Amino acid sequence: MFKDGYGCGTCYQIKCVQSNACIKGVPFTTVTATNLCPPNYSQDSNNGGWCNPPRVHFDMSKPAFMKIAQWKAGIIPVMYRRVLCVRTGGIRFQFQGNGYWLLVYVMNVGGGGDIATMWVKGTKTGWMSMSHNWGASYQAFASLGGQALSFKLTSYTTRQIIVAYNVAPSNWRAGMTYQANVNFK
Secondary structure, eight states: OOGGGTTTTOEEEEEEOSOTTBOTTOOOEEEEOOSOOOOOTTSOTTTTOTTOTTOOOOOOOHHHHHHHBOGGGOSOOEEEEEEOBOOSSOOEEEEEEETTEEEEEEEOOOBTOOEEEEEEEETTSOEEEEEEEETTEEEEOSOOTTSOEEEEEEETTTOOEEEEEEEEOTTOOTTOEEEOSOOOO
16 A cells, blocks of 8 residues: 555545444545554554554544544544545645755645656756655755756656646745645646
8 A cells, every 4th residue: 555655645535334433424534645554563463563464554633533433443444445636736845955965745746646756857957866765755966956946756656747847946945845836637
């Protein structure tokens, strides 16, 4: 499900099943996978090793959980299916790093919700491949300060390519988030 971090950003419909804790009349809730659920092989899959393969585990926020089940239930059986992510607005890029290293956390990704590959282009450079760091974060080891930045992304699920031109102005800085005017559908 998490695809070694490449599944970060994917969307799922989840329904509580076969439990007295299920909220009746609620068909499902939609959630976004945001983090890897690491296995704990020292624990039994039914007693602490919730994320041990082949088990699939959704660690949901309290508001999302309470849409499908009573909070006190804790762990419930669910049915789930992968769905397209419906987003409003463009893809967002949150910057971290320094003058020689740019780390970009990609958010609000529509369509498959996931990113397979990413490139960055400054106004003084060509397209440079970014390496996958963790989850929905990609990095470039390059001096990109003082340049407006564009990004090219490939969806892991659909293989669709999208280009977001001039997302960040030439005076961009770490700690800021910039929004493109494009998104996957």
